[in-house]
Amino acid sequence: MLGNAGELAIMSALRYERYSPVHVALLSDWYGYDIENRRASATERLEVKACVRATADRVFVSRNEFDKAAKFGSEWRLIQVIFSSSVMVERTIIAPHVEEVRELSSGALQALAPDPSPTFQWTDSAEFRPTPDMWIPSALRVDNTFSLECR
Numbered sequence: 742m743l744g745n746a747g748e749l750a751i752m753s754a755l756r757y758e759r760y761s762p763v764h765v766a767l768l769s770d771w772y773g774y775d776i777e778n779r780r781a782s783a784t785e786r787l788e789v790k791a792c793v794r795a796t797a798d799r800v801f802v803s804r805n806e807f808d809k810a811a812k813f814g815s816e817w818r819l820i821q822v823i824f825s826s827s828v829m830v831e832r833t834i835i836a837p838h839v840e841e842v843r844e845l846s847s848g849a850l851q852a853l854a855p856d857p858s859p860t861f862q863w864t865d866s867a868e869f870r871p872t873p874d875m876w877i878p879s880a881l882r883v884d885n886t887f888s889l890e891c892r
Contacts, residue, residue, distance in 0.1 A: 742891055746834045747791025747822035748775050750883045754842070757884040773809025774817060786817040793826045794840060803866045807854065810847040819845040820879060836887040842879040849875045 748766060755762040755778055766775035778785040786809065790800045800821065802810075810817045823841040828834050853869050855861045 743791045743793075743824065743828065744789070746824070746828070746889050746891075747820075748789045749889055750791075750822050750836075750839055750887055751776060751787060751789050751820055751842075751881060753836075753884040753887040754881040757882065770803075770805065773803075773805045773812075784816055786813050788817065788819045789822060790819060791822045791824060793824050793829070795826065797821065797823050797841075799868055799870045800845075801866050801868050802850065804863045807850065807863075807867070810850050814847055817847045819847075819850060820881070821845065821876070822883075832891055834887075834889045834891060836883045836885050839883045839887075842881050842883070843876040844879045845871055845876060 748764065752762055752764055755776070760778050760780070762776050762778040764775065765772045765777050772786070774786040774788040776787040776789065778787065788802075788806050788810070800819065802819070810819075821843050822839060823843070824834070825838050825840050828838050831838070849871060850869065853871060854867065857863065
């Protein structure tokens with residue numbers, strides 16, 4: 742549920758900026774990202790990871806997401822939505838529950854992964870622990886009217 746809330750929060754932020762993003766994660770995991778946003782200058786391919794502050798130091802990335810990050814380069818980036826821990830007990834997630842939105846570039850993600858070797862092989866996914874200086878504050882702001890019922 743938290744992952745879905747993160748994706749929908751970013752969709753609301755993009756719509757608030759008057760973009761028309763496509764929530765491609767609803768179509769297929771094949772894309773290797775969750776949201777596609779076409780701008781005049783380029784297409785943004787956004788992989789959204791949601792968490793609470795206690796787990797914000799790590800992200801799990803699938804092999805497909807990692808490969809698409811390499812393929813699309815600067816068009817692809819990871820957006821981390823950090824929610825307050827109170828979302829774990831709330832019936833409705835609202836904009837003030839979003840504590841921070843930050844970004845990790847494709848290049849930064851690629852730099853974290855060792856090359857495959859006898860001591861490292863990919864499985865379905867890998868856990869990454871970016872250093873604090875690798876994260877970039879996002880310009881995206883969740884629309885104040887964002888609200889999501891939890892069931």
